[in-house]
Amino acid sequence: MDFKTSIYLFLIIVISLSSFTTVQANTTGTLPPPRKLTPEQAKVASANYQKYCALCHGENREGHANDHAPSLKSKSLFESGVPHAILRPMSYGRKGTAMGGYLDEVGGPMTLDETWDLTYWLFEQAGVERLKLSTNPVLGDIKLGEKIYQKECSQCHGIQGEGVTAPALGNQSALAHNTDEFIRHAIINGRQNTPMVAFKDKLSSEEINSITAFLRSKALGWKEERTILKALPAPEEYVINKDGKDPNFTLKDGMYVSSKDLYDAMKNKKRMVLLDTRVTSVWQTAHLEGSIPFPYYADLDETVKGIPFDVQIVAYCSCPRAAADYTIKKLRAKGYTRTAVLWEGIFGWMHLGLPVMRGDIEGVKD
Ligand code: HEC
Ligand code: HEC
Known part of the structure; x- marks a missing residue:
């Protein structure tokens, strides 16, 4: 085998081997x-x-x-x-x-x-x-x-x-x-x-x-x-429709309220507290009207001040219920029995075409 042939053979072997090796990251x-x-x-x-x-x-x-x-x-x-x-x-x-x-x-x-x-x-x-x-x-x-x-x-x-x-x-x-x-x-x-x-x-x-x-x-x-940050609601704003009637929800599994029932209650000005249990930044971007930021990681002893025991509390998140379930279980352990979780979560609510309050945004400069 002369030098040229061996070079060709060598190249053929290298090329065919490389096409059989697995894909590598660059x-x-x-x-x-x-x-x-x-x-x-x-x-x-x-x-x-x-x-x-x-x-x-x-x-x-x-x-x-x-x-x-x-x-x-x-x-x-x-x-x-x-x-x-x-x-x-x-x-x-x-x-x-x-x-x-x-x-x-x-x-x-x-x-x-x-x-x-x-x-x-x-x-x-x-x-x-x-x-x-x-x-x-x-x-x-x-x-x-x-x-x-x-x-x-x-x-x-x-x-x-x-x-x-x-x-x-x-x-x-x-x-x-x-x-x-x-x-x-x-x-x-x-x-x-x-x-x-x-x-x-x-x-x-x-x-x-x-x-x-x-x-x-x-x-x-x-x-x-970047969302332009809004001021957080003060404790006296926690209860919405203070003079309204109780919504009287029928809860699925003793825990869940549907988007439709909650929206009806909001339209009919029922007395409630709405808790947004997601990380607070996303409350800034979009939230249910009247809801207060009440993140799953909050210190409950602090955040729960100003919420009466007799009011219907509804919590929601987007996962679609994990953070709200977690928060409501902790509230129930503290004696808040009039508590519920929004079944569909806020994304389900939005997919149904129901309204949310949106934050103002500004573009971030490079
Ligand atoms: C059996 C379900 C399944 C299939 C099929 C699948 N994936 Fe995934 N993929 C996942 C899961 C689950 C994760 C998140 C894994 C984790 O926990 O980190 C993931 C993660 C990824 C990520 C990383 C995303 C990130 O932000 O880090 C990429 C990219 C991706 N998949 C692309 C693909 C592509 C392309 C295909 C098809 C060729 C594919 N996947 C097929 C389930 C799947
Ligand atoms: C409410 C649930 C939830 C919480 C709490 C949460 N995450 Fe996530 N995270 C997600 C989900 C869902 C995704 C994937 C989203 C997608 O791309 O579809 C994600 C994606 C990520 C990713 C991208 C990973 C990848 O493979 O590309 C990182 C990093 C991350 N999270 C970090 C964090 C850190 C750090 C924290 C706490 C400070 C946190 N997350 C809290 C739900 C959560």
Whole structure:
């Protein structure tokens, strides 16, 4: 075999081998670990996690405790997403999903330092190395991507990417916050110990690139908007329609009131207290008229002051009931027996075409 033939043979072997190896993320090595938390910062971050996040993401960060909130311990998320794919949803939320924003600037309970510390605390808990992912767009055949998406992904992520049992991949805040390589990395590697399997052995790199390009094509150039914060209601405003009659609801399972019954009671000016049990930032964006922010993490002894025992209390959230159920159970234990939870949650209410009060917004400058 002469030199030329052996070079050809060598090339043929290399090319055929490379087409059989599995798809790899487009990484250029690893990033240095971020700043380490002091023991004091770690303690506060861990307590903040339990107070604010465990309700949906689970006591041990395993995810899926409520409303299909993703795992906050998977290797692939923390090697590809720190800081921004963690920090941004935590700070600003994912509009239209149960994930609200926790940063004080948007009306949430956490300071900027606390959101950064919690991001790094979650990273330290995950115990992985950060990969350096390219920020270039992933190119592919959008039509092909859509076809494979509908076949392989839509049963969990929804035909329109709206999320069924899995994150809403077509969500505009998610698309604004996540880079193409972050999305591709998740498809290639899956999310460990969750229903999201790795597709690296099931789909070719062309197919994975095409799905990524298809998901990116759903981004409408949406930008984070800032709500102009409203003053919170004073205790004397807690009871609505003070001179109205009692709504006399018939509760399903002794707990749940339907959107229709609640809306009728509001129109007929019945005496009630409406509790918005979500993170306070989302009360700022949209809430039921007359409701007061009463987040699931609030110190009840403080917040319940000013609410009489004899009034009908209705709590709601968006998950669609987890935070409201949790709060009402605590109120019942305190002797508030005239309590109920809105069955459909606020998104169900809005899907029925019922009205909400919306906050004013301003665009965020880059
Ligand atoms: C009321 C339930 C709920 C609470 C409480 C909650 N989350 Fe979420 N979170 C969700 C849901 C649901 C999603 C997925 C939304 C989607 O994209 O469809 C999510 C998504 C996320 C994501 C994006 C993860 C990914 O894989 O892209 C991060 C990060 C996150 N949450 C962090 C937090 C942190 C930190 C807290 C506490 C400060 C918190 N969440 C509190 C429900 C919640
Ligand atoms: C059996 C249900 C299921 C199928 C099928 C599925 N996924 Fe997922 N996917 C999930 C779940 C659940 C999560 C959240 C996992 C977690 O807890 O972190 C997820 C997470 C993701 C994420 C990460 C989102 C984020 O914000 O971090 C991406 C991207 C994704 N899936 C893309 C796809 C694509 C593309 C397909 C099809 C090729 C697909 N998935 C098929 C259930 C599924």
